[in-house]
Amino acid sequence: MNIELICSGSELLTGKLNTHASFIGDKLNDLGVNLSLITTVADRKNEFAQVLGDAVKRSAVIIVTGGLGPTFDDITVETVSEILNVKTYKDENVAKAIVQYFEKRGIDCPAANNERQAQILEGAKVLENRFGTAPGQMLHFVYNESENKKVRKTIFLLPGPPKEMCPMFEENVLPFMRSYQIKMKKTLVLHICGMAESLVDEKIKPTIDYLSANDDVEFAILAHQFLIDVKVSVSGENELTIDDTIKNINQEFVNVLGDNIYGYDEDTLEGVIQKMLIETKKTVSVAESCTGGLLSAKLTNTPGSSAVFKQSVVTYSNEAKIQMLGVKAETLEQFGAVSEETASEMLTGILNLSKADYAVSITGIAGPDGATKDKPVGLVYIGVSYKGNNEVNKFKFLGTRSDIRARAVNVALDSLRRMILKTKNVRVKK
Amino acid sequence: MNIELICSGSELLTGKLNTHASFIGDKLNDLGVNLSLITTVADRKNEFAQVLGDAVKRSAVIIVTGGLGPTFDDITVETVSEILNVKTYKDENVAKAIVQYFEKRGIDCPAANNERQAQILEGAKVLENRFGTAPGQMLHFVYNESENKKVRKTIFLLPGPPKEMCPMFEENVLPFMRSYQIKMKKTLVLHICGMAESLVDEKIKPTIDYLSANDDVEFAILAHQFLIDVKVSVSGENELTIDDTIKNINQEFVNVLGDNIYGYDEDTLEGVIQKMLIETKKTVSVAESCTGGLLSAKLTNTPGSSAVFKQSVVTYSNEAKIQMLGVKAETLEQFGAVSEETASEMLTGILNLSKADYAVSITGIAGPDGATKDKPVGLVYIGVSYKGNNEVNKFKFLGTRSDIRARAVNVALDSLRRMILKTKNVRVKK
Numbered sequence: 001m002n003i004e005l006i007c008s009g010s011e012l013l014t015g016k017l018n019t020h021a022s023f024i025g026d027k028l029n030d031l032g033v034n035l036s037l038i039t040t041v042a043d044r045k046n047e048f049a050q051v052l053g054d055a056v057k058r059s060a061v062i063i064v065t066g067g068l069g070p071t072f073d074d075i076t077v078e079t080v081s082e083i084l085n086v087k088t089y090k091d092e093n094v095a096k097a098i099v100q101y102f103e104k105r106g107i108d109c110p111a112a113n114n115e116r117q118a119q120i121l122e123g124a125k126v127l128e129n130r131f132g133t134a135p136g137q138m139l140h141f142v143y144n145e146s147e148n149k150k151v152r153k154t155i156f157l158l159p160g161p162p163k164e165m166c167p168m169f170e171e172n173v174l175p176f177m178r179s180y181q182i183k184m185k186k187t188l189v190l191h192i193c194g195m196a197e198s199l200v201d202e203k204i205k206p207t208i209d210y211l212s213a214n215d216d217v218e219f220a221i222l223a224h225q226f227l228i229d230v231k232v233s234v235s236g237e238n239e240l241t242i243d244d245t246i247k248n249i250n251q252e253f254v255n256v257l258g259d260n261i262y263g264y265d266e267d268t269l270e271g272v273i274q275k276m277l278i279e280t281k282k283t284v285s286v287a288e289s290c291t292g293g294l295l296s297a298k299l300t301n302t303p304g305s306s307a308v309f310k311q312s313v314v315t316y317s318n319e320a321k322i323q324m325l326g327v328k329a330e331t332l333e334q335f336g337a338v339s340e341e342t343a344s345e346m347l348t349g350i351l352n353l354s355k356a357d358y359a360v361s362i363t364g365i366a367g368p369d370g371a372t373k374d375k376p377v378g379l380v381y382i383g384v385s386y387k388g389n390n391e392v393n394k395f396k397f398l399g400t401r402s403d404i405r406a407r408a409v410n411v412a413l414d415s416l417r418r419m420i421l422k423t424k425n426v427r428v429k430k
Numbered sequence: 431m432n433i434e435l436i437c438s439g440s441e442l443l444t445g446k447l448n449t450h451a452s453f454i455g456d457k458l459n460d461l462g463v464n465l466s467l468i469t470t471v472a473d474r475k476n477e478f479a480q481v482l483g484d485a486v487k488r489s490a491v492i493i494v495t496g497g498l499g500p501t502f503d504d505i506t507v508e509t510v511s512e513i514l515n516v517k518t519y520k521d522e523n524v525a526k527a528i529v530q531y532f533e534k535r536g537i538d539c540p541a542a543n544n545e546r547q548a549q550i551l552e553g554a555k556v557l558e559n560r561f562g563t564a565p566g567q568m569l570h571f572v573y574n575e576s577e578n579k580k581v582r583k584t585i586f587l588l589p590g591p592p593k594e595m596c597p598m599f600e601e602n603v604l605p606f607m608r609s610y611q612i613k614m615k616k617t618l619v620l621h622i623c624g625m626a627e628s629l630v631d632e633k634i635k636p637t638i639d640y641l642s643a644n645d646d647v648e649f650a651i652l653a654h655q656f657l658i659d660v661k662v663s664v665s666g667e668n669e670l671t672i673d674d675t676i677k678n679i680n681q682e683f684v685n686v687l688g689d690n691i692y693g694y695d696e697d698t699l700e701g702v703i704q705k706m707l708i709e710t711k712k713t714v715s716v717a718e719s720c721t722g723g724l725l726s727a728k729l730t731n732t733p734g735s736s737a738v739f740k741q742s743v744v745t746y747s748n749e750a751k752i753q754m755l756g757v758k759a760e761t762l763e764q765f766g767a768v769s770e771e772t773a774s775e776m777l778t779g780i781l782n783l784s785k786a787d788y789a790v791s792i793t794g795i796a797g798p799d800g801a802t803k804d805k806p807v808g809l810v811y812i813g814v815s816y817k818g819n820n821e822v823n824k825f826k827f828l829g830t831r832s833d834i835r836a837r838a839v840n841v842a843l844d845s846l847r848r849m850i851l852k853t854k855n856v857r858v859k860k
Contacts, residue, residue, distance in 0.1 A: 010650055011661075013465045015456030018448055021470065026445030035443040036477065038470035040451065047466065054484070071631045071651055072638065104828060110628040131829055161654075163833060286744075292730025293723030296744045300722025303798050303831060311750035313743050314716075314726045320741035320784070354750070368733050401733060 001180060002036040002059035003028065006051055008066040008076060009160060010042040020065045023166055024173075032185035032235055033177055043073045052083050056143060060153050061180075063173060066160035068134035070116050076157055077119050077137070084121075084141055084155070091120040098133045127156075127172045132164040138172060183216075185235040188246050190253055191263045192230065193414040197223040203256040204230065207249060217245065225406045226414075227269065262417060269413045270298045273420065277308040277358075280424045284416065285354035286312035287325055287346040289337065290364040290380065294409045311354050315346070325349025336375065338363050343381035343392045351385060359385045360416050361392075362408055366401045380408045384415045386423045391415075431610060432466040432489035433458065436481055438496040438506060439590055440472040450495045453596060454603075462615025462665055463607055473503040482513050486573060490583050491610070493603060496590035498564035500546045506587055507549050507567070514551075514571050514585070521550040528563045557586075557602045562594040568602060613646070613665040618676050620660045620683055621693040623844040627653040633686040634660065637679060647675065655836045656844075657699065692847055699843045700728045703850065707738040707788075710854045714846065715784035716742035717755055717776040719767065720794040720810065724839045741784050745776070755779025766805065768793050773811035773822045781815060789815045790846050791822075792838055796831045810838045814845045816853045821845075 005024055012018050021038045028035055036059065041051045043066065055062045067076030081088050095118035102109040117134045120126060127136030137157040145151050156173050158165045192200055201221060211217045218233040232249050236242045254261060263272045277284060288295050296312040299305060313324050318337055321327040327345040335341040346361035364380025371377045376396070383392040395411060397404045435454055442448050451468045458465055466489065471481045473496065485492045497506030511518050525548035532539035547564045550556060557566030567587040575581050586603050588595045622630055631651060641647045648663040662679050666672045684691060693702045707714060718725050726742040729735060743754050748767055751757040757775040765771040776791035794810025801807045806826070813822040825841060827834045 010464075010648075011652060012451070013455050013468065014459035015452050017452045018468075021442070022445050022447045025443050029444035034440075034472075036472065037481070038443065038448075038468075040468035040470075042464075042466070051467070058480075070628050072635070073650065101828075105826065107626060110626070110632060131833070163829065288723075291727070292735070292739075293718075293726030293742060293744065296723030297721070297727055297835075300720075300744070300746060301832070305722070306746055306800075309722075310747040311743065311745050311754060312723060313741065313754075314723065314730070315741050316730060316736055317740040324741060324743075324783075353754075370736075402731075 001033075001061070003033060003061040003063070003177070003180075004037045004039070004055050004059040005035055006048075006055060006062065006064045007038065007040045008043050008048055008064060009040075010044070010073070012040045013042055019162060020160075020165060023162070024063065024065075024169060027169065027174060028177060030185065030187055030233070031174065031177055031181050032183050033180045043067050043075055045075050045079055048075060049079050049083055052079060056083060056153070056155075060151070061177070062153070062155045063158065063169075064156065065158045065165055068117065068136070068157060068159045070110070070133070074116065077121065080139075080155065080157065081121060084139070086124075086139070086141065087122045088119045089122060090115070090118050091126060092118075094118040094120060094126055094135050097128075097135070101133050121157075124157075127158075127168055129159060129164050130167060132159060132161060134159045134164070136168045136172065138176070183235045183237060184239055184242060185233060186239075186242050186246060187231060187233045188250060189265050190230045190232070190250070190257075190261050191267055191269070192228040192257060192260050193226060193262050193269060193410065194260045194418070195228070195257070197221065197228055200228050200230065200257065200260075204253055207252045207256075211249070217249075225403065226410045259418070259421060262414070268302070269410065269417065271302045273299070273413060273417050274302050274305055274308055276417070276420050276424070278304070280420070282357040282420075282424070283308050283310055283354075284358040284360065285310060285350050285356035286360050287350035288312070288314055288360075288362045289316060289321070289346075290366040291362050291405050291408050291412075292316065294405055295360065295362060295412055298409055298413060310356060313350065313353070321346065321349075324353070326352065338365055338375050338379055338381060340381055340392045340394065343383040344390045347383045347385040347390045347392075348388070351388060357387060358416060358419065359383075360412050361385075362412050364395075364397075364404070364408060366404045366408075368401060378404050380404070380411075382408065382412045382415055384412070384419045386419055391419070431463075431491070433463060433491040433493070433607070433610075434467045434469070434485050434489040435465050436478075436485060436492065436494045437468065437470045438473050438478055438494060439470070440474075440503075442470045443472055449592060450590075450595060453592070454493065454495075454599060457599065457604060458607060461604070461607055461611050462613060463610050473497050473505055475505050475509055478505060479509050479513055482509060486513060486583070486585075490581070491607070492583070492585045493588065493599075494586065495588045495595055498547065498566070498587060498589045500540065500563075504546065507551065510569075510585065510587065511551060514569070516569070516571065517552045518549045519552060520545070520548045521556060522548075524548040524550060524556060524565050527558075527565070531563050557588075557598055559589060559594050560597060562589060562591060564589045564594070566598045566602065568606070613667060614669055614672060615663060615665040616669075616672050616676060617661060617663045618680060619695050620662070620680070620687075620691050621697055621699070622658040622660065622687060622690050623656060623692050623699060623840065624690045624848075625658070625687070627651065627658055630658050630660065630687065630690075634683055637682045637686075641679070647679070655833065656840045689848070689851060692844070698732070699840065699847065701732045703729070703843060703847050704732050704735055704738055706847070706850050706854070708734070710850070712787040712850075712854070713738050713740055713784075714788040714790065715740060715780050715786035716790050717780035718742065718744055718790075718792045719746060719751070719776075720796040721792050721835050721838050721842075722746065724835055725790065725792060725842055728839055728843060740786060743780065743783070751776065751779075754783070756782065768795055768805050768809055768811060770811055770822045770824065773813040774820045777813045777815040777820045777822075778818070781818060787817060788846060788849065789813075790842050791815075792842050794825075794827075794834070794838060796834045796838075798831060808834050810834070810841075812838065812842045812845055814842070814849045816849055821849065 361383040367377030791813040797807030
């Protein structure tokens with residue numbers, strides 16, 4: 001059975017990364033029903049019609065993303081209508097929902113939205129768009145493979161914006177595709193921080209080599225801004241055997257990676273920290289400089305963060321460091337704003353101000369300007385404190401301004417996590 | 431003339447991001463010779479042969495990435511050989527180069543590498559791989575379009591690893607493609623904020639409709655978290671004519687969109703604001719609540735931000751709003767933390783603290799928890815002040831917690847931009 005993805009959008013032919021292809025490919029792979037083909041085509045009718053015509057011939061399931069919006073280049077519904085020879089109609093419920101979507105925002109619904117986006121293929125199931133106006137559609141249709149052979153096929157039309165497409169795919173396409181799953185498949189993702197990718201690879205290699213003859217077990221390793229994910233996929237006919245295999249592999253990895261594993265599957269570093277702080281009824285505050293608010297933004301990313309996060313300051317200038325955090329003018333003069341001493345006084349200052357249990361400070365040079373002879377771009381001091389016991393470490397990050405800021409934030413979060421582990425012995429368990 | 435890209439690699443169908451597609455799409459687009467199609471296919475012979483056969487029929491130039499390695503699933507050369515009916519031979523120079531590549535690293539060359547990777551299509555030009563062992567190939571071939579019509583076509587075979595593919599593409603494919611650049615091409619991207627996508631579409635539609643008969647002019651519209659991009663591409667033989675057309679289209683758009691256009695091409699909202707503040711020698715400070723530091727992070731995103739941004743506070747709790755910003759306890763009690771009054775007192779507080787010229791404040795409910803009967807998730811007050819003249823507006827954003835935070839930040843940036851325009855009459859000019 002062929003499952004094929006068509007991504008419509010001229011921007012995908014001129015340099016935009018196709019994140020839909022990787023999202024959908026990954027989700028289907030988790031089910032064990034892989035995509036057989038991905039085609040990216042411009043949102044011009046002739047070309048899209050050609051691709052769609054070929055897809056209808058060769059594949060049992062066709063997933064189309066993009067081209068459902070209200071503008072002139074949104075041609076998906078009318079092209080599918082022509083290729084499959086299925087009429088469209090204006091669905092009054094969909095039209096109403098679109099009007100309501102705009103009403104909620106206090107805007108009059110533009111006529112084009114209502115007319116164009118409410119066009120539904122006859123016989124299609126409307127897929128609710130909880131995050132936008134263009135509904136999706138699922139249509140079963142009959143394809144005449146030869147004079148005597150009729151085949152039932154299915155096409156999904158999904159909106160282009162990832163925020164709208166991803167939940168719609170998970171809520172509608174995945175449940176449908178589950179019926180195509182031959183073997184059961186489960187995955188476990190381990191999240192690791194505080195080790196180089198090559199060291200993680202070296203540590204887990206014996207386990208991977210031992211299992212490499214087993215076709216039912218797959219491994220993948222992925223690193224991004226100092227966070228490393230190891231994905232374990234196990235297939236089989238028996239759920240208990242699969243669970244057992246995953247459990248054993250995880251145990252092997254815990255033995256060699258220990259506390260460097262900060263979480264599993266949907267866990268985030270900031271989410272794990274929040275959970276540990278809530279469990280121990282502690283709070284955290286932040287004083288940051290070169291990261292400009294990114295660390296605070298991460299620590300308030302997870303719903304419920306107000307229980308552990310009260311306040312933070314972004315002290316970009318020396319003046320602000322002195323005035324808001326009580327960093328000494330002499331310290332700044334003698335050691336500079338980017339120094340162990342300043343990072344430490346920032347910790348003391350934010351703890352005095354906030355009365356939080358934990359504090360984190362960051363001061364560094366994100367670049368591309370601001371380097372001096374002794375202090376290169378990428379030099380960052382990261383401090384973490386529990387009740388006034390300050391620890392400051394020096395780092396030298398490579399990459400662009402935005403790499404350096406992202407890496408500093410991840411290392412700062414991991415430093416906080418390790419300080420909480422050390423001071424309270426709270427661990428993430430699986 | 432059709433140029434088509436085939437990416438061979440099963441990993442691209444199971445979740446790996448296709449960075450080749452965006453790299454090649456972007457580089458060709460800069461030349462004005464766009465890809466017409468991208469197909470991603472597994473490295474299995476039948477499927478790859480099917481895709482390749484279709485491509486040979488419809489396209490004048492075919493670029494294939496991947497499948498040139500030494501292992502069993504590296505099937506590109508043998509499949510191309512079969513589909514085009516062109517023999518292969520072992521190229522002794524290539525074989526020697528591969529052996530030398532391994533020798534340099536002190537490794538014996540595995541026999542498979544030598545045999546498989548040295549197979550070259552008869553008549554093909556060998557493309558040197560400076561960063562790996564598999565050479566690329568360029569082959570011109572004749573395709574019989576009909577009995578009387580023979581067409582000359584070209585196929586490029588490039589290796590899969592990005593560090594090998596990218597330089598080989600730039601050194602060999604780009605110079606070749608330049609000969610296909612019949613027309614010159616230029617693009618202009620307009621960045622817009624403060625209008626719904628459909629309203630932007632409505633405003634620019636007359637211009638687009640007027641020019642729709644002209645094949646040399648293309649438009650694309652793209653919206654993300656309340657920021658809207660309109661991309662105008664103009665091709666032609668004469669650079670002056672192209673520049674003129676772009677200038678006229680831009681003028682039409684400026685007439686209908688006015689100050690809603692915040693920038694062009696590489697401009698970002700925060701970058702434009704930074705430029706205006708530097709030009710007028712003003713500074714800005716921020717007091718944020720539900721956005722948790724995201725607004726500050728944006729305002730420090732652009733190199734050189736320390737000239738305009740001194741400090742900010744994230745006052746997540748009521749206590750912090752009182753203590754750090756001097757928001758009155760009675761205000762919080764009477765109107766609540768999410769209110770026009772609190773947003774306004776936050777402005778006054780951060781201006782007093784920072785002595786900045788402009789201030790921005792955000793207070794709202796990012797959700798999913800925290801809503802009350804009168805105050806739903808997504809309710810956000812955004813304040814902006816110039817020297818104590820406070821303006822606060824109320825918004826109701828839909829979407830996830832992260833949508834609401836991202837939209838609040840973009841609207842806050844735009845409010846600041848409009849306040850700067852109003853108070854200083856500084857405009858971004860093109």
